[in-house]
Amino acid sequence: MILHVDMDAFFASVEQRDNPDLLGKPVIVAGHSNRSVVSAASYEARQFGIHSAMPVFQARQKCPHVIIQPGSRKKYARDSRKIMAILRKFSPLVEPVSIDEAFLDITGCEKLIGTPEQTARKIKTDIVNQLALTCSVGGAPVRFLAKIASDMNKPDGLTIISPAAMMQVIDTLPIGKVPGVGAKAMNQMQSLHIETLGDVKKFDLQLLNHKFGSFGQRLFQLARGIDHTPIAPERPRKSISGEVTLSRDISNPGEVKSVLLAQAHRVGNELRAANLRCRKVTIKLKFSDFSQITRSKTLGTCICSSNAIFDQAVSLYHCLKITKKIRLVGVGVSEFQETETPIQRSLFDDEPQIQNRQWEAVDRAMDSVLAKFGPNALNKANLKNQKISKKYIGDQKVNSLCAVEVIITGRVQGVCFRHETHLAAQERQLAGYVKNMPDRSVRALFQGNQENVQDMLAWCQKGSTFSEIKEVNTRTVQVDPALTHFEIRY
Ligand code: TTP
Ligand code: MG
Ligand code: MG
Secondary structure, eight states: OEEEEEETTHHHHHHHHHOGGGTTSOEEESOSSTTOBOSEEOHHHHTTTOOTTOBHHHHHHHOTTOEEEOOOHHHHHHHHHHHHHHHHTTOSOEEEEETTEEEEEOTTOHHHHOSHHHHHHHHHHHHHHHHSOOEEEEEESSHHHHHHHHTTTOSSOEEEOOTTTHHHHHHHSBGGGSTTOOHHHHHHHHHTTOOBGGGGGGSOHHHHHHHHTTHHHHHHHHTTTOOOOOOOSOOOOOEEEEEEEEEEEEOOHHHHHHHHHHHHHHHHHHHHHTTEEEEEEEEEEEETTSOEEEEEEEEEEEEOOHHHHHHHHHHHHHTOOOOSOEEEEEEEEEEEEETTSOOOOOSSOOHHHHHHHHHHHHHHHHHHHHHHHOTTSOOOOOTTTOOOOOTTTTOSSTTSEEEEEEEEEEEOOSHHHHHHHHHHHHHTTOEEEEEEOTTSOEEEEEEEEHHHHHHHHHHHHHOOTTOEEEEEEEEEEOOOTTOOSEEEEO
């Protein structure tokens, strides 16, 4: 038996608990700007038609006296950890799937705690007693139905689907409630007159595969109550990111860097709190016309200081030729390594490595001050006073040789792209190669003086006439003295 636990109006409920004046009132957690969106809405606010992801101005239109709380991610994360700890007392197989929900496999735990319903009730009581928050629990023989069950009687719900009742629930379950069925699949469902998950059983696997691709097989199984997805207790985080929608669109590079700095700090703080270092830094920019781009860089060493993350983010930003105003700025880190993992140090530490370690020490000291005295206790000097490290931008060591391997993804495998890359590399007197890869990406190696290589990387970010660059990943590699010219490799 699988249980799914999901907190009720999580962020809003935490705010109501911590400020009893808000109890029984329409409360949303969101930024105060009209451009912000609602993160969470209390059940009182939902009566006015307010829901998560709705712009704040619309929420205000629906309920002019709605109370807006800015919220505190740290506080919610702290409560989330406590909730997960409670759940782990009921089963070793607990899989948190978001900040406010988790699956538990309680198979075989019956003798210890009782029936699934008794277990669910005990979980609810423990959470109320220890956190003064309510949750909804769903139980079913398979994972996907447990999640559907937890949503059936929200808030403060408890719904158990027994093995005997499972097929009846499937037969009447509206198809739109099945995870994975989005707007596109719904159109197909309508054309096949599929209204409930049970209706899927009228069609054979071949037709489902034809209509829904790889999702066809999953639908075929779900309609028969089969879901082999296990409860995986440890699913390590793959990335940490922070982004902000600005109160007005900006284009001034100084302002963009300020926002990158703030996001780098936020991400760095979370990274260090999780005892991790990262090898990859990504920036995301959304423009005034809502188009967006991401750019990433894979580093030779793992970092965790906010400063180093900021430097990388700025170098990615500098490689872009931006013509539109920016409405959202984000910084993300990924490809983690545990902090305890010993780092391979070079025999003679170079200046950037020493600086990195010094910044790390400063950041850790800052983290502990902030944890103790709150988010406003300490702040870095703003950019006006801060010298932006130029070591990653390319105007240092201009004459030294370097080699960078690049993987470019997007619409890049046309003939023109390789030829234009070849010409651009030759113009910059670089050695190396460009090559189409089987996974539709393009791999290239650029070797030459550092300034020219940086310039070539900036060219890659922009792309050529007929290409559409999605991501450019770079990795510094060993200089190969045998490489003397640039070629297209087939
Ligand atoms: P949900 O569990 O989806 O929603 P909820 O807990 O607010 O309400 P419900 O009773 O329906 O479960 O999300 C958990 C928290 O995640 C939510 O309180 C706030 C945050 N969140 C966002 O920040 N943005 C979003 O778009 C959504 C859906 C949630
Ligand atoms: Mg919830
Ligand atoms: Mg949830």
